Amino acid sequence: MTTQILLPVESDQLKKASLSNGEPAWLTESRVNALGLAAELDLPKLEKMKIERWNIQDFGALRQNRQEISQQLPESVASLVELGDQSNLIVQRNGDVVFSRISPELAAKGVIFTDLETAVRDHADLVKSYLHTAVKSDENRLTALHAALWNGGVFLYVPKNVVIETPLQSIFLLDDTTTVFSPHVLIVAESNSRVTYVDNYISGEFSDKIVHNGAAEVFVKSGAKVQFATIHELNENTTDLIYRRSVVENDGSIEWIIGEMNNGDSMSETLSVLKGNGSLSDAKVIAVGSGSQKLNLTTKAVHFGKSSDSQMITRAVMREKSTAIINGITKIEKGATKANGEQTEKVLMLSPKARGDANPILLIDEDDVTAGHAASVGQVNPEQIYYLMSRGISREVAERLVIYGFLAPVVSDIPLEQLQHQLQELIERKLGQ
Structure with a gap:
């Protein structure tokens, strides 16, 4: 009701x-x-x-x-x-x-x-x-x-x-x-x-x-x-x-x-x-959560056309007590033969109190298709930090490099230079760096 x-x-x-x-x-x-x-x-x-x-x-x-x-x-x-x-x-x-x-x-x-x-x-x-x-x-x-x-x-x-x-x-x-x-x-x-x-x-x-x-x-x-x-x-x-x-x-x-x-x-x-047949979607999403923020972000592609293609990349970095639910949904309808749908969702948590959940979902109603997904939720890889520090880089700089590399697939694609700089500054500000 x-x-x-x-x-x-x-x-x-x-x-x-x-x-x-x-x-x-x-x-x-x-x-x-x-x-x-x-x-x-x-x-x-x-x-x-x-x-x-x-x-x-x-x-x-x-x-x-x-x-x-x-x-x-x-x-x-x-x-x-x-x-x-x-x-x-x-x-x-x-x-x-x-x-x-x-x-x-x-x-x-x-x-x-x-x-x-x-x-x-x-x-x-x-x-x-x-x-x-x-x-x-x-x-x-x-x-x-x-x-x-x-x-x-x-x-x-x-x-x-x-x-x-x-x-x-x-x-x-x-x-x-x-x-x-x-x-x-x-x-x-x-x-x-x-x-x-x-x-x-x-x-x-x-x-x-x-x-x-x-x-x-x-x-x-x-x-x-x-x-x-x-x-x-x-x-x-x-x-x-x-x-x-x-x-x-x-x-x-x-x-x-x-x-x-x-x-x-x-x-x-x-x-x-x-x-349409041969239609294409490429979606790249990044998010940075801080404080007690709650984020619920969904990226979705629905295939009707033959030989249609969808790509999704979502990356979230979570600080403090923030929470992120990241959803990727690929739906391939009956008749959308030769369709291809690929998605990746990754959440990087910088605090033990931060929460992240990556939910890849494939809904396939056609046999002759290609589809795949990958998802991960975790903290900064200590082996990556160790490797960078072994090259003379401080821990703080090493962590920053790993985070920026994690978000780089989206930042580098911003089509306006001023906006790209702004996004970089926002990331630094939200990460407290």
Whole structure:
């Protein structure tokens, strides 16, 4: 039986806020319907964790009347932007756009890169056909609440045969807990296009609690290639909940590069639906836990297409009393012949009080496939430390080298140099080094 819950907003309030923000009628209806679902659906069931014990009540208030774009970068995000290149960048602060720019060259090719709230008005038919179709509002209470309350976010559309060489970047800044913080990222890459998208979630310091309930949907058409890199760096008072989904058609590919570097409790699910023949998914995830953090991170690939291929690597380093549940799920459906799915989950614990659990899961409904998994949970290998120390390296430096080597498969693949440096600094900070 579904437990009765107190929704963060009434239906009439939601409708009024949507109208005051100038949203089209179809979106207002979508929000109100999703809020109704939230009252009926259960919370998601997390592996070996009870999400109902987390802070999942403090969503903030609805924003009404969007603010004008100032085109001034906040100081707190300036270091995340490549110097001298702000041509393909969107910065949002508490859901409001403070900077938005796309190069004339890309705009002339038909590329759309704008905030999602503008896109639902200026490109309504395009957005409406994809929004909430990969992360569906009727999955659970969190996805329903996201569909009802989302604000901010990005819409990226790449036309057929357009190849974009430089990454497009967005930054989501949270420093006000009174407003809902729930960006939605929507990417559509048409046939034979190519694009790299990078985003960053950061927060200031505040004492109040807030929930980030976000979603990202990526649609990869035939022959298209999408690289999606993201770093989450939200503070200890923020509960981070996000669903990332991609739908990949014939010979398309999605590459996920994810840094889960929050200081608060975090739940994420990164799923690739390999719909087409020859489709490909490559997912790399790292996480560093500290304090009493709880992390529940799932990477998943579902194979429908013949000769589809999925690769997953997840690495977590846990300090102090933190806990991590790392799930890797490969599902190969009947008919997905010649499919290949490989996954590796590893958890490195730096404290006797830290806890880690790696759960590799293979669900195979077809005979003519290849699949494999590897998982390990343990402490720093003393033999590796001994070997390095025998070469004149101190124990502290030796341990640091082993940890960085453990995380290197993801850090080295970050497509923006500034973001790569930031991730390195975050790792050092979280490891107390």
